[in-house]
Amino acid sequence: METRNIFLNISPLDHRYSLSEAAVFDSLSAHISEQAAILSCARAEIALVKAHLSVRGTLCADMEKRLDTVADTIDPAAVYAEEEKTKHNIRALVNVMKTLVPEEVAPLVHLGATSVDILDTALSVRVRDCVQQVLLPLLKELEIKLCEIAARDAETPQVGRTHGQHAVPITFGFAVAEYVSRLGKSILEIEARSDGLKGKLAGPVGAYNGPSMIVKDPEDLERRYLGYLGLEPSEHSTQLVEPEYLLRLLLECNVAFGIIANLADDLRNLQRSEIGEVFEYFSATQVGSSTMPQKRNPWNSEHVKSLWKAFSPRVITFYMDQISEHQRDLSNSASQRFVADYLAGFAMAVARMKSVVSGLQADHENMSRNLSSAGGKVKGGVLAEPAYILLAEAGVSDGHEVIRKITLEAERTGSSFYEALVKHADAYAKITAQLEKLGVADPAGFFADPSRYRGLAAEKAKRLSAKYAELMKK
Numbered sequence: 001m002e003t004r005n006i007f008l009n010i011s012p013l014d015h016r017y018s019l020s021e022a023a024v025f026d027s028l029s030a031h032i033s034e035q036a037a038i039l040s041c042a043r044a045e046i047a048l049v050k051a052h053l054s055v056r057g058t059l060c061a062d063m064e065k066r067l068d069t070v071a072d073t074i075d076p077a078a079v080y081a082e083e084e085k086t087k088h089n090i091r092a093l094v095n096v097m098k099t100l101v102p103e104e105v106a107p108l109v110h111l112g113a114t115s116v117d118i119l120d121t122a123l124s125v126r127v128r129d130c131v132q133q134v135l136l137p138l139l140k141e142l143e144i145k146l147c148e149i150a151a152r153d154a155e156t157p158q159v160g161r162t163h164g165q166h167a168v169p170i171t172f173g174f175a176v177a178e179y180v181s182r183l184g185k186s187i188l189e190i191e192a193r194s195d196g197l198k199g200k201l202a203g204p205v206g207a208y209n210g211p212s213m214i215v216k217d218p219e220d221l222e223r224r225y226l227g228y229l230g231l232e233p234s235e236h237s238t239q240l241v242e243p244e245y246l247l248r249l250l251l252e253c254n255v256a257f258g259i260i261a262n263l264a265d266d267l268r269n270l271q272r273s274e275i276g277e278v279f280e281y282f283s284a285t286q287v288g289s290s291t292m293p294q295k296r297n298p299w300n301s302e303h304v305k306s307l308w309k310a311f312s313p314r315v316i317t318f319y320m321d322q323i324s325e326h327q328r329d330l331s332n333s334a335s336q337r338f339v340a341d342y343l344a345g346f347a348m349a350v351a352r353m354k355s356v357v358s359g360l361q362a363d364h365e366n367m368s369r370n371l372s373s374a375g376g377k378v379k380g381g382v383l384a385e386p387a388y389i390l391l392a393e394a395g396v397s398d399g400h401e402v403i404r405k406i407t408l409e410a411e412r413t414g415s416s417f418y419e420a421l422v423k424h425a426d427a428y429a430k431i432t433a434q435l436e437k438l439g440v441a442d443p444a445g446f447f448a449d450p451s452r453y454r455g456l457a458a459e460k461a462k463r464l465s466a467k468y469a470e471l472m473k474k
Contacts, residue, residue, distance in 0.1 A: 009025050013341065017348045024138070024351045025344075031130035032340035038076045039146050040122035045109055045230035045325040048118075048201065049427070052108045053223050055215055070100045087360040090115040107424070112211040114204045116328065120241040121199030127246065127339065131194040131253075135347055138185045139256065140472045142354040143180065146263075147469040149360060150177040154461035157451035158277065159374040159382060167221065168376035168382050169454045172277070172463035173364045179263045184468035185258040193249035198234040198241050199223045199226045206237035236373040239328035247318055250339065252314045257346050261308035262351050267356065268301040276366045280356055300356045311345035313337055314338065371450050378410045380417040383447050387421060387431055394430035402427055 006015045016095045018025040030036060053059035069313035074096065083092035094110045100111060110118070157168050157217035203210045216287040223231050234241040246361035270278045280298055318339075321332040375381020384403050391399030406427075422428050435443035446452055 006055070009340070013344050013348070016286045017344075021348050021351050024134070024347055027134045028130065028344050028347055031126050031134065032343055033074045036126060036399070037122070037340075038070065038079055038093065039074060040126045041090065041118050042074040042097060043071040044118045044122045044125070044229060045094065045097055045113075047099075047107045048110065048225050049105055049442050050228050051201075051221055051224035052111060052214075053105065055221060060465075063105070066102060067105070070097065074100070074290055080426040088115075090118055090163065093118075112203070112214045112218075113201060114210070114239060116239045116241075117199075117201045117203070121201070121226065121229065121231065122306075122337070123339075124197040124231055124241065124246070125249075127343070128194050128230075130343055131190065131249070135253070135343065136187065136191055136194070137355065138347060139183070139190070139352045142260075142350055142357065143183055143187055144469060145354060145357045145471050146176055146180045146183065147465040147472075149173070149357060150180050150461045150465035153362050154458045154465070156362055156364060156367060157371050157454065158362075159450075165212050166370075166382055167391060168385055169371055169374075169450050170458075171454055171457040171461060172367060173267070173465070174454075174457035177461040177464040180464050180468050182259045183237040183256060183263075183305065184464075184471060186252060186259060188251045190249065190256060193245075193252050196245055197231065197249065198245050199229060199231040200234050200237040200241050201225045202233075203260040204239050206239060222383065238324070238326070240324060243322045243324075246339075247322055250317065250342070253343070253346055254312055254318075257308055257349065258310055258350060261305045261312070264304035264308075264353060264356070267306070267360070268298045271298040271301070275370065276362055278419055279361055279363060280359055281403045300352055304353050304356070307345050307349040307352070311342050314342050329342065368451075374450065375407075375417060376411075378407050378420075380447070380450055381407055381410070383448050383453055384454050387417075387427075390431040390434040391427060393434050396430065397425070421447055 006018060009015050009200060013025075049067055050059055050064065050214055053063065070181050074093075078096050079089075079093050082095050086092045086095065090110075097105045097109050099167060111319060150173045152173065153176065154171055156172040158170055158172045158175060160168050160170040160175075200206070202208050202218075208218035211221055217219045219233070226233055234245070234296075236242060267280075269275065271280065280300060317335050321336055324332065369384070375384070378384075384407050388400050388403040388407075391402060396402060402424075404422050406424060409415075410417050413420065421431075431445075432443045435446055440446060
């Protein structure tokens with residue numbers, strides 16, 4: 001077969017990413033390359049021959065082995081050359097295969113099938129195997145890395161942020177546990193959806209017209225055919241398998257893609273110079289900028305988000321492929337081929353995100369500094385919320401207003417919130433009494449340390465990391 005310099009290829013997936021993620025690219029190629037597409041259709045044709053022989057009771061181990069060898073060694077170049085004559089890809093494949101299988105079974109190749117009985121079935125096998133053997137292992141490895149960080153930094157104090165502003169204290173492990181939970185559920189859904197892909201052997205309109213001329217029970221023949229490929233029949237077929245099986249899987253992949261892009265964006269922002277709470281691994285020979293030698297750009301996180309921008313919008317095409325006139329038109333024949341590109345782009349993003357979190361470290365010093373200075377213009381102002389809540393619990397109906405005035409006083413005098421609060425002896429005494437009722441250790445010093453006000457952040461981080469680490473093993 002003709003070979004090509006990879007730098008003459010058009011898609012970045014076939015040069016830039018095939019080099020930077022070589023192992024992932026090779027794994028994907030085994031399932032969603034053009035060669036893989038032809039081989040999967042050949043295996044479907046062989047499965048159909050086996051089904052016919054099994055119905056007749058004449059399938060033996062030696063014949064199975066000979067047929068499998070044909071399926072696994074089909075030459076894509078020969079099929080393409082034949083297609084130049086036939087102008088039909090499946091007919092070209094059938095013509096080539098008939099010359100390769102034992103002569104006595106050649107009439108059974110493609111017998112009773114229409115092209116899409118092969119194409120849709122082979123696509124389901126290909127996507128299922130790509131997801132289960134490449135994507136899911138990558139996703140689970142990423143999830144386990146996130147679980148490790150959530151557990152490791154469950155107790156690491158960090159200021160929470162809403163609207164890009166300092167909110168109330170959390171822990172870094174809790175922040176990561178958000179993605180542990182979101183991505184974990186999506187992984188489980190992808191796994192379930194990949195198990196639910198279907199195939200068909202129901203003919204040009206799905207009514208088993210052709211197969212009914214061959215066997216008394218066409219649905220039995222279909223089950224045998226699909227059984228050799230590890231699939232079940234679509235509940236109702238036209239010329240096509242019901243598109244929703246694949247659509248729902250791809251949509252859930254897109255959900256996971258969005259979660260990973262969100263994580264990448266959060267990590268990129270936390271690496272800003274003025275925040276500096278996390279940092280990616282940076283090799284000794286790595287260059288951050290072509291002109292600024294001191295730079296250490298979070299480019300891996302940015303690449304993940306950029307891949308999401310490129311591939312996530314393709315979900316619109318997935319929806320559009322849901323529609324076919326009557327029992328079938330050809331409006332999905334080109335667009336559906338790009339499912340392979342989408343899966344490849346998603347896999348590259350997952351692999352890149354895994355490399356980011358594998359070397360991710362929290363800057364404890366910066367996290368502590370940012371937390372202690374959080375609260376707008378008032379140092380320790382993030383503790384205004386618990387002060388107000390405790391005061392209200394003590395029966396002060398305008399507790400919110402009391403605390404608001406104390407924060408203004410702290411801002412005006414340049415003191416910390418804690419320093420301003422203790423000057424209001426009556427309010428401070430009521431607040432401290434409420435902390436004592438809650439069994440808080442050292443209630444008098446509670447407001448001197450923002451990291452003590454973290455709710456269940458550490459506990460949730462530990463619980464979720466343990467839960468999803470265990471689920472990923474199953």
